[in-house]
Amino acid sequence: xxxxxxxxxxxxxxxxxxxxxxxxxxxxxxxxxxxxxxxxxxxxxxxxxxxxxxxxxxxxxxxxxxxxxxxxxxxxxxxxxxxxxxxxxxxxxxxxxxxxxxxxxxxxxxxxxxxxxxxxxxxxxxxxxxxxxxxxxxxxxxxxxxxxxxxxxxxxxxxxxxxxxxxxxxxxxxxxxxxxxxxxxxxxxxxxxxxxxxxxxxxxxxxxxxxxxxxxxxxxxxxxxxxxxxxxxxxxxxxxxxxxxxxxxxxxxxxxxxxxxxxxxxxxxxxxxxxxxxxxxxxxxxxxxxxxxxxxxxxxx
Amino acid sequence: xxxxxxxxxxxxxxxxxxxxxxxxxxxxxxxxxxxxxxxxxxxxxxxxxxxxxxxxxxxxxxxxxxxxxxxxxxxxxxxxxxxxxxxxxxxxxxxxxxxxxxxxxxxxxxxxxxxxxxxxxxxxxxxxxxxxxxxxxxxxxxxxxxxxxxxxxxxxxxxxxxxxxxxxxxxxxxxxxxxxxxxxxxxxxxxxxxxxxxxxxxxxxxxxxxxxxxxxxxxxxxxxxxxxxxxxxxxxxxxxxxxxxxxxxxxxxxxxxxxxxxxxxxxxxxxxxxxxxxxxxxxxxxxxxxxxxxxxxxxxxxxxxxxxxxxxxxxxxxxxxxxxxxxxxxxxxxxxxxxxxxxxxxxxxxxxxxxxxxxxx
Numbered sequence: 001x002x003x004x005x006x007x008x009x010x011x012x013x014x015x016x017x018x019x020x021x022x023x024x025x026x027x028x029x030x031x032x033x034x035x036x037x038x039x040x041x042x043x044x045x046x047x048x049x050x051x052x053x054x055x056x057x058x059x060x061x062x063x064x065x066x067x068x069x070x071x072x073x074x075x076x077x078x079x080x081x082x083x084x085x086x087x088x089x090x091x092x093x094x095x096x097x098x099x100x101x102x103x104x105x106x107x108x109x110x111x112x113x114x115x116x117x118x119x120x121x122x123x124x125x126x127x128x129x130x131x132x133x134x135x136x137x138x139x140x141x142x143x144x145x146x147x148x149x150x151x152x153x154x155x156x157x158x159x160x161x162x163x164x165x166x167x168x169x170x171x172x173x174x175x176x177x178x179x180x181x182x183x184x185x186x187x188x189x190x191x192x193x194x195x196x197x198x199x200x201x202x203x204x205x206x207x208x209x210x211x212x213x214x215x216x217x218x219x220x221x222x223x224x225x226x227x228x229x230x231x232x233x234x235x236x237x238x239x240x241x242x243x244x245x246x247x248x249x250x251x252x253x254x255x256x257x258x259x260x261x262x263x264x265x266x267x268x269x270x271x272x273x274x275x276x277x278x279x280x281x282x283x284x285x286x287x288x289x290x291x292x293x294x295x296x297x298x299x300x301x
Numbered sequence: 302x303x304x305x306x307x308x309x310x311x312x313x314x315x316x317x318x319x320x321x322x323x324x325x326x327x328x329x330x331x332x333x334x335x336x337x338x339x340x341x342x343x344x345x346x347x348x349x350x351x352x353x354x355x356x357x358x359x360x361x362x363x364x365x366x367x368x369x370x371x372x373x374x375x376x377x378x379x380x381x382x383x384x385x386x387x388x389x390x391x392x393x394x395x396x397x398x399x400x401x402x403x404x405x406x407x408x409x410x411x412x413x414x415x416x417x418x419x420x421x422x423x424x425x426x427x428x429x430x431x432x433x434x435x436x437x438x439x440x441x442x443x444x445x446x447x448x449x450x451x452x453x454x455x456x457x458x459x460x461x462x463x464x465x466x467x468x469x470x471x472x473x474x475x476x477x478x479x480x481x482x483x484x485x486x487x488x489x490x491x492x493x494x495x496x497x498x499x500x501x502x503x504x505x506x507x508x509x510x511x512x513x514x515x516x517x518x519x520x521x522x523x524x525x526x527x528x529x530x531x532x533x534x535x536x537x538x539x540x541x542x543x544x545x546x547x548x549x550x551x552x553x554x555x556x557x558x559x560x561x562x563x564x565x566x567x568x569x570x571x572x573x574x575x576x577x578x579x580x581x582x583x584x585x586x587x588x589x590x591x592x593x594x595x596x597x598x599x600x601x602x603x604x605x606x607x608x609x610x611x612x613x614x615x616x617x618x619x620x621x622x623x624x625x626x627x628x629x630x631x632x633x634x635x636x637x638x639x640x641x642x643x644x645x646x647x648x649x650x651x652x653x654x655x656x657x658x659x660x661x662x
Contacts, residue, residue: 060646063403080656087660146532166472168534169519251519252478252659260656267652268645269373269380 053275071276088257095178103186111194138248169251186231193227229295343391345605352599372396384577394428394571395640406436407574437571443608445482445566446558448538462561474517477541480655567637
């Protein structure tokens with residue numbers, strides 16, 4: 001009897017397993033669906049729309065022109081626009097490097113030198129400037145850098161300068177404003193990664209005779225790269241598309257791409273050309289993402 | 302004790318009611334829904350209750366306005382609206398041709414408005430009409446000027462359009478970032494007629510603008526250049542509107558403005574009726590009210606920004622006339638050029654050239 005029932009039981013078990021698997025799949029789909037719909041509506045659809053717009057340049061009279069590559073040709077034919085894209089890439093690269101160089105030692109000190117009970121307070125102090133508005137922070141830098149600002153006052157008081165320097169309204173001021181913001185962001189991502197590294201690795205290396213510098217270079221630094229890369233990628237995404245800081249601190253000494261995009265909209269409402277430029281910027285960010293994908297592990301944060 | 306299930310149901314019901322109320326409010330607040338309203342796309346100077354109140358009372362109507370800061374902003378709002386949602390537009394009259402070309406404006410009858418009281422140059426059909434058809438009624442104007450700090454910049458130097466290029470003032474000059482008046486000012490400095498610019502004039506203008514940028518400390522928007530002048534970061538501002546110093550005059554009486562002896566640039570705004578408006582008669586009445594001596598006085602001294610009223614019979618006090626430099630107006634109008642009348646194509650060329658100037662090292 002048992003011999004005859006065995007196949008039936010097996011079939012039933014298999015059917016039950018299949019049902020359970022289907023239920024799991026349905027539950028998974030149900031949980032994923034809201035996020036998927038959200039992404040489709042608020043990311044994919046606007047992106048497709050933007051791509052479509054970018055291929056429909058304005059006609060010479062200001063109406064909708066024929067579909068084609070006119071906007072892309074116009075963009076690459078205008079040296080000022082290409083230069084704006086290049087300026088954005090270079091500025092972003094400088095900001096990424098400077099932010100990481102300044103944020104890493106800061107995060108490292110908080111993660112390894114500050115007693116655990118004080119780390120939260122140290123982090124809170126580190127991100128304190130986040131509590132004020134981004135625009136307010138940019139204007140605060142403008143005041144600090146002005147001829148009668150605190151920096152010029154200090155330089156003059158120390159006898160370093162005899163006349164106020166024009167420190168604001170320059171690409172350097174833009175980079176300063178950016179770096180101030182992104183140090184905080186990178187400190188957080190790097191710190192979050194550093195505290196996850198098992199301290200026994202470094203202790204083992206030290207037991208085996210490695211010096212502090214060597215154990216940092218061969219153990220701590222490589223293991224903290226995901227945090228560094230996540231910080232770097234977020235910096236790229238937020239910095240390359242930022243309009244406020246260069247607008248307030250840059251003084252139009254050179255144009256970044258977001259400023260050129262705004263120029264298209266503010267005067268002529270040339271949304272097709274603005275879409276073309278935005279899409280090109282999105283492509284740059286996508287290239288950066290692909291290049292960094294190997295190290296981007298959000299789960300480590 | 303309330304069960305969690307009942308609490309959830311109540312919360313869901315509350316959320317649903319809030320949603321319905323929200324949607325209802327959105328529907329009710331759309332311009333098309335309200336019957337007894339006049340819907341106006343306007344700059345901030347038409348929003349004072351003191352200006353709108355008498356018109357609303359006289360016509361038993363509510364003026365529903367939406368704030369815009371440029372013609373592009375108006376076009377963006379129109380893109381999100383249904384035909385007929387908006388009745389009146391306040392716009393820079395340099396865009397009259399472009400807006401009429403897009404079929405957005407209704408023809409107007411000059412006889413309905415006090416053109417006899419408007420200076421001839423301000424009433425010029427070049428700014429208000431296309432092919433002899435009136436589309437915009439001028440209501441307010443002013444000047445892009447040389448603004449300067451009297452304590453650090455010589456008044457005689459400010460009267461010379463070439464001073465901002467003088468190496469003596471290197472690093473002390475701010476340049477307003479709106480390319481239309483800057484290009485016109487530069488054309489005047491080059492001895493050109495800024496109303497008749499062609500492609501052939503652009504290389505010389507570009508070279509001159511690059512030289513200006515190299516002598517300047519900064520190029521910036523209204524807020525930025527105003528702040529630079531106020532904090533002493535610069536001593537002179539090239540091409541900014543007179544409102545830059547007018548807004549600061551109370552706190553800093555050392556700030557002044559002038560129009561160079563070689564000539565300057567004049568901005569001018571006008572009122573138009575949308576072609577799709579269902580309330581054209583009321584819209585015309587609104588324009589008539591704004592152009593009336595009382596309306597003009599209130600518009601000229603708006604809490605947002607002051608400017609010269611188009612109607613020379615505007616009701617203003619002597620103090621207000623002094624601040625507006627009333628007695629200088631005949632000379633100012635004579636020595637200034639209005640904003641360029643451009644095709645969208647030429648406008649794009651100027652914008653690209655301006656970008657090249659800003660990118661120059």
